[in-house]
Amino acid sequence: MLTDRQLLILKIIVDDFIRSGQPVGSRTLSKKEQITFSSATIRNEMADLEELGFIEKTHISSGRVPSQKGYRYYVDHLLPPFRLTQKDIQTIRSIFHEQIYELEKLIQKSAQILSDLTNYTTVVLGPSVKEHKLKTIQIVPLNAETAVAIIVTDTGYVEKHVVTLPPSIPTSDVEKMVNILNDRLTGVPLEDLTDKIQTEVTHVLREHIQSYDHMLRMISASLDLNAPAQMFLSGKMNMLRQPEFNDIDKLRALFNVIEQEKEFYRLLRKHKQQGVQVKIGTENDVEGMENCSLITATYSVGGEKLGTIAVLGPTRMEYSRVISLLNLVATDLSNVLTMWYQKD
Amino acid sequence: MLTDRQLLILKIIVDDFIRSGQPVGSRTLSKKEQITFSSATIRNEMADLEELGFIEKTHISSGRVPSQKGYRYYVDHLLPPFRLTQKDIQTIRSIFHEQIYELEKLIQKSAQILSDLTNYTTVVLGPSVKEHKLKTIQIVPLNAETAVAIIVTDTGYVEKHVVTLPPSIPTSDVEKMVNILNDRLTGVPLEDLTDKIQTEVTHVLREHIQSYDHMLRMISASLDLNAPAQMFLSGKMNMLRQPEFNDIDKLRALFNVIEQEKEFYRLLRKHKQQGVQVKIGTENDVEGMENCSLITATYSVGGEKLGTIAVLGPTRMEYSRVISLLNLVATDLSNVLTMWYQKD
DNA sequence: TGTTAGCACTCTAATAAAGCGAGTGCTAAA
DNA sequence: TTTAGCACTCGCTTTATTAGAGTGCTAACA
Numbered sequence: 001m002l003t004d005r006q007l008l009i010l011k012i013i014v015d016d017f018i019r020s021g022q023p024v025g026s027r028t029l030s031k032k033e034q035i036t037f038s039s040a041t042i043r044n045e046m047a048d049l050e051e052l053g054f055i056e057k058t059h060i061s062s063g064r065v066p067s068q069k070g071y072r073y074y075v076d077h078l079l080p081p082f083r084l085t086q087k088d089i090q091t092i093r094s095i096f097h098e099q100i101y102e103l104e105k106l107i108q109k110s111a112q113i114l115s116d117l118t119n120y121t122t123v124v125l126g127p128s129v130k131e132h133k134l135k136t137i138q139i140v141p142l143n144a145e146t147a148v149a150i151i152v153t154d155t156g157y158v159e160k161h162v163v164t165l166p167p168s169i170p171t172s173d174v175e176k177m178v179n180i181l182n183d184r185l186t187g188v189p190l191e192d193l194t195d196k197i198q199t200e201v202t203h204v205l206r207e208h209i210q211s212y213d214h215m216l217r218m219i220s221a222s223l224d225l226n227a228p229a230q231m232f233l234s235g236k237m238n239m240l241r242q243p244e245f246n247d248i249d250k251l252r253a254l255f256n257v258i259e260q261e262k263e264f265y266r267l268l269r270k271h272k273q274q275g276v277q278v279k280i281g282t283e284n285d286v287e288g289m290e291n292c293s294l295i296t297a298t299y300s301v302g303g304e305k306l307g308t309i310a311v312l313g314p315t316r317m318e319y320s321r322v323i324s325l326l327n328l329v330a331t332d333l334s335n336v337l338t339m340w341y342q343k344d
Numbered sequence: 345m346l347t348d349r350q351l352l353i354l355k356i357i358v359d360d361f362i363r364s365g366q367p368v369g370s371r372t373l374s375k376k377e378q379i380t381f382s383s384a385t386i387r388n389e390m391a392d393l394e395e396l397g398f399i400e401k402t403h404i405s406s407g408r409v410p411s412q413k414g415y416r417y418y419v420d421h422l423l424p425p426f427r428l429t430q431k432d433i434q435t436i437r438s439i440f441h442e443q444i445y446e447l448e449k450l451i452q453k454s455a456q457i458l459s460d461l462t463n464y465t466t467v468v469l470g471p472s473v474k475e476h477k478l479k480t481i482q483i484v485p486l487n488a489e490t491a492v493a494i495i496v497t498d499t500g501y502v503e504k505h506v507v508t509l510p511p512s513i514p515t516s517d518v519e520k521m522v523n524i525l526n527d528r529l530t531g532v533p534l535e536d537l538t539d540k541i542q543t544e545v546t547h548v549l550r551e552h553i554q555s556y557d558h559m560l561r562m563i564s565a566s567l568d569l570n571a572p573a574q575m576f577l578s579g580k581m582n583m584l585r586q587p588e589f590n591d592i593d594k595l596r597a598l599f600n601v602i603e604q605e606k607e608f609y610r611l612l613r614k615h616k617q618q619g620v621q622v623k624i625g626t627e628n629d630v631e632g633m634e635n636c637s638l639i640t641a642t643y644s645v646g647g648e649k650l651g652t653i654a655v656l657g658p659t660r661m662e663y664s665r666v667i668s669l670l671n672l673v674a675t676d677l678s679n680v681l682t683m684w685y686q687k688d
Numbered sequence: 689t690g691t692t693a694g695c696a697c698t699c700t701a702a703t704a705a706a707g708c709g710a711g712t713g714c715t716a717a718a
Numbered sequence: 719t720t721t722a723g724c725a726c727t728c729g730c731t732t733t734a735t736t737a738g739a740g741t742g743c744t745a746a747c748a
Contacts, residue, residue, distance in 0.1 A: 025740050040692050043741065061698045061740050101490060101506035140480050140496045146445060148500050152484045156492050160502040162445035237599050246592050248584070255581050369711050382721050387712065405711050405727045 002052075007078065008034065009045050010054055014066045014074040018316055021243050023063030068281040068315065071293070075278050075319050082320040084328065088117055092328050096336050103127070103155060106336070108232050110309065110329050115235025118322050120242075120313035121258070125268040126230035127306040129157055130191035137181045137219075139174055141165065147174070149222040153190065155341070161222035166214040173209050180204055181219070193223050229307065231261055231268075244291055244314045257288040258312075268308040271296045276323050276330075281315050293317050297330035301337045309333070346396075351422065352378065353389050354398055358410045358418040362660055365587050367407030412625045412659065415637070419622050419663050426664035428672065432461055436672050440680050447471070447499060450680070452576050454653065454673050459579025462666050464586075464657035465602070469612040470574035471650040473501055474535035481525045481563075483518055485509065491518070493566040497534065499685070505566035510558040517553050524548055525563065537567050573651065575605055575612075588635055588658045601632040602656075612652040615640045620667050620674075625659050637661050641674035645681045653677070 002010070012032055013024045026039040026046060035042070046064055049055045054070040057063070066074065095113055100106045107124050115122040132153035141147040144165070151159045165174070180201065188196050197220065205212040236258055245251045257263055263286045271277055280293045295317075296310040309330055311322050346354070356376055357368045370383040370390060379386070390408055393399050398414040401407070410418065439457055444450045451468050459466040476497035485491040488509070495503045509518070524545065532540050541564065549556040580602055589595045601607055607630045615621055624637045639661075640654040653674055655666050 023740090027740075038692050039740095040694090040742095041690085044691090047742080057741090059699060061742095062700080063740065101508070135486065136484050138482055138494075142479065142498060142500050146500065148496055148502060150482075150494060150496070150502060152492055152494070154486060156486050156490065156504075156506045158492060158494060158502070158504040160500075162500045164445070237603055240592070240596050240599060248590050248592065248595075251592075251595075252584050255584060259581055367711090371711070383711095384713095384721050384723090385719085388720090391713080401712090403728060405713095406729080407711065 002049075005037075006045055006049055009042060010049055010066075010070060011074065011078040011080075013046075013055055013064055014070060014078070015080070017066055018318060021316060023058055023065050025063035028063070066316075068283075071280045071315055071319075072283075075280070079323070080320055082324045084321075084324050088325065089328065091117060092325070092332060095329075096332055101156070103157065103337070104230070104232075106333070107307070107309075108234070110333055111232050111234035114309070114311060114325060114329050115238060117325055118311055118313065118318070119235075119238050120311050120317065120322070121236050121238055122232075122234045123264050123268060123310045123312060124232045124234075125265070125308040125310075126232065127155075128229040129153060129155075129159075131189050132157055133187050133189050134185050134193065136186065137178060139163075139178050141171065141174060144168075149219065151190075151223070154187075163218045163222055165218070166211040169211060169215070173215075176208055177205060177212075177215055177219075180208065190223070194220060197223075228265060231265060233258070233261070233264075242314050244316060250291070253288040254292070257286060263289075264310075264312075267294060268296060268310055271298060271308050271310075272305065274298060274300070274305075276327055278319065278323070291315055293319075295319070295322050295326055297326045299330045299333040299337065301334065301341050306334075306337065346393075349381075350389055350393055353386060354393055354410075354414060355418065355422040355424075357390075357393075357399055357408055358414060358422070359424070361410055362662060365660060367402055367409050369407035372407070410660075412627075415624045415659055415663075416627075419624070423667070424664050426668045428665075428668050432669065433672065435461060436669070436676060439673075440676055445500070447501065447681070448574070448576075450677070451651070451653075452578070454677055455576050455578035458653070458655060458669060458673055459582060461669055462655055462657065462662070463579075463582050464655050464661065464666065465580050465582055466576075466578045467608050467612060467654045467656060468576045468578075469609065469652040469654075470576065471499075472573040473497060473499075473503075475533050476501055477531050477533050478529050478537065480530065481522060483507075483522050485515065485518060488512075493563065495534075495567070498531075507562045507566055509562070510555040513555060513559070517559075520552055521549060521556075521559055521563075524552065534567070538564060541567075572609060575609060577602070577605070577608075586658050588660060594635065597632040598636070601630060607633075608654075608656075611638060612640060612654055615642060615652050615654075616649065618642060618644070618649075620671055622663065622667070635659055637663075639663070639666050639670055641670050643674045643677040643681065645678065645685050650678075650681065 009029065012029060012034065016024045016028070026042040029035055029042050030039040046055065050057070050064065053067055054073060055064040056067045058065055091113060095106070095109050100109065104126065107126055111122040111124045132155045135152040135154050138150040139147050140150065147163055147165050149161045149163050184201050185193060185196060197216070202216065205216060209215060239245055239254060245254060267284060267286065276295060276297045278293060278295050281290050284292070284294055291314055292312055293315050294310055294312050296308055298305045298308050300306050309326065311326055313322065353373065356373060356378065360368045360372070370386040373379055373386050374383040390399065394401070394408065397411055398417060399408040400411045402409055435457060439450070439453050444453065448470065451470055455466040455468045476499045479496040479498050482494040483491050484494065491507055491509050493505045493507050528545050529537060529540060541560070546560065549560060553559060583589055583598060589598060611628060611630065620639060620641045622637060622639050625634050628636070628638055635658055636656055637659050638654055638656050640652055642649045642652050644650050653670065655670055657666065
């Protein structure tokens with residue numbers, strides 16, 4: 001559909017605009033060494049490209065700027081191969097050289113490095129804990145009335161919850177209950193806990209424990225894990241440095257979205273299959289993100305998706321570089337996690 | 345030193361400027377009902393006030409704006425009594441009506457409500473966990489090589505740390521160790537743990553446990569609590585709405601400080617004694633906070649300071665209202681916490 | 689037939705000029 | 719001591735002007 005010359009021109013326009021942020025004119029283009037024809041020819045080609053919707057003018061006599069469709073085509077067909085510098089690679093690898101054994105910390109660190117390297121914002125969707133299996137439940141009484149209920153999963157995830165104890169319950173009962181719970185529930189995925197308690201634990205408790213109903217309510221409350229997967233954002237303030245958000249109103253609109261987090265949650269969850277995905281401008285279908293692109297990748301253990309890691313930047317984004325960086329982080333992260341969890 | 349009339353004028357200028365954000369001229373002032381004299385008189389008085397350094401002009405023929413000294417005097421001597429609305433009071437009280445049993449959540453909620461009510465940014469310095477006493481240590485093995493070490497304090501604070509286990513250590517040894525640690529260390533303030541382990545636990549462990557040195561190192565690592573007290577920020581983005589930060593560069597400078605967090609840590613720790621403290625502009629002695637004021641208050645249990653809660657806003661801040669709100673939150677928070685911890 | 693030089697034209701952004709209005713300081717009168 | 723009056727200052731907005739970058743179109747060229 002597009003001639004080679006048109007592709008060349010489109011590619012250079014996008015590259016140049018991503019680099020400079022300025023609309024690209026025919027004269028500027030004609031000076032590029034890859035270009036062997038005159039500015040007049042370029043003008044003709046640009047008029048065609050504009051008619052086809054790949055580029056647009058900011059005003060009637062301005063240079064051209066990639067349209068959303070133009071970016072899309074660029075990302076799909078024209079992306080120049082990008083060689084990460086050794087320094088970038090080393091910076092990323094350094095995350096995994098440190099002795100970090102906690103999933104959350106590892107994820108946070110990844111997000112931070114990625115946002116530092118790209119100068120954009122990184123969003124990570126942590127793994128849903130629902131599928132993690134219970135390792136142990138502990139109830140630590142603090143005083144006569146309150147206790148901390150602690151849940152540990154096979155992945156090392158720890159959740160705590162301060163609860164009230166029934167008045168004057170014997171300590172032995174608490175211990176008994178903890179034993180029963182651990183006996184029956186170890187290895188059960190967190191999302192099934194409530195059911196399992198209903199079907200298997202209630203009747204046992206009823207036999208052995210005073211005021212078992214209060215205790216049950218309490219334990220159910222602390223197991224109320226309808227909490228969505230954790231999300232980590234890093235480098236929000238990098239957006240302050242993007243010239244497209246020099247306008248305070250655009251900035252406000254953007255941060256409204258960013259602070260919501262809800263939308264990101266939705267967007268990141270959408271990404272199911274492997275590989276890197278690029279969503280440009282309105283493709284994200286979020287108000288306030290018209291001028292942003294979101295590049296997402298999943299990380300996984302042994303092929304099974306754990307979560308999503310994404311970079312948010314202006315549509316005028318260094319796609320090539322960001323995709324490479326994101327890819328590296330995601331695969332490294334997956335590798336490390338796969339190693340971790342294959343030990344079991 | 346200042347005549348009553350000068351005080352009146354100063355007060356109205358500050359009030360009006362805080363309200364409107366516009367320099368206040370003699371004509372505007374003369375229309376206020378409290379003012380019984382002419383604009384010419386006001387001009388004379390304003391010239392004096394300016395000479396004394398309480399107000400300044402933004403340019404040679406502009407209205408007057410409070411100087412830092414002016415704000416200082418206003419806060420120290422002219423603060424109008426502020427009656428919180430019933431609605432504000434109820435909103436704040438609602439924090440404490442909910443069944444929250446966790447210190448962190450309570451603090452976060454307080455910060456959030458305070459930033460919502462004021463439209464400024466709230467910073468809270470959580471209690472230092474150093475003085476909390478150990479309730480229990482648990483070590484939950486995850487697989488052959490790793491385990492989660494969990495520390496619970498008497499305040500319900502939980503800290504976890506994933507650690508590596510010595511190769512092929514018997515489970516019984518881990519249990520033994522946990523028993524020994526709990527035996528010897530329960531009730532010890534966290535900050536003394538390392539010492540206590542050195543003096544009291546090492547020799548016992550040596551007798552009973554294989555590869556006790558690895559275990560010791562491991563447990564020490566997970567007790568490495570030189571982590572500073574937690575800090576919570578809420579409502580950072582409220583600053584976007586302050587007209588003084590409409591300028592993108594000022595905004596950047598401000599967020600540089602906010603994101604650092606280090607400076608806040610320093611500032612909030614400085615506040616030792618009871619009561620509300622107001623630091624205006626350069627009084628904070630932090631680059632980038634010249635246009636900001638920080639109002640701090642401490643919260644405490646039974647008179648003993650636990651942490652600090654603060655509101656950050658532009659120097660053109662609703663001092664009266666913020667002080668009242670902050671006061672209410674801090675005292676309510678103190679009351680609730682005192683109730684909690686007097687149960688022991 | 690595709691390419692290019694040339695040119696008139698358009699529009700932005702930067703700069704200058706002009707007028708308005710809010711506010712000041714000073715003077716002289718009450 | 720207070721106030722009315724007035725000349726003056728400056729920021730802000732509006733209007734004009736200009737320079738420059740870029741375009742589309744036409745006609746000539748290979």
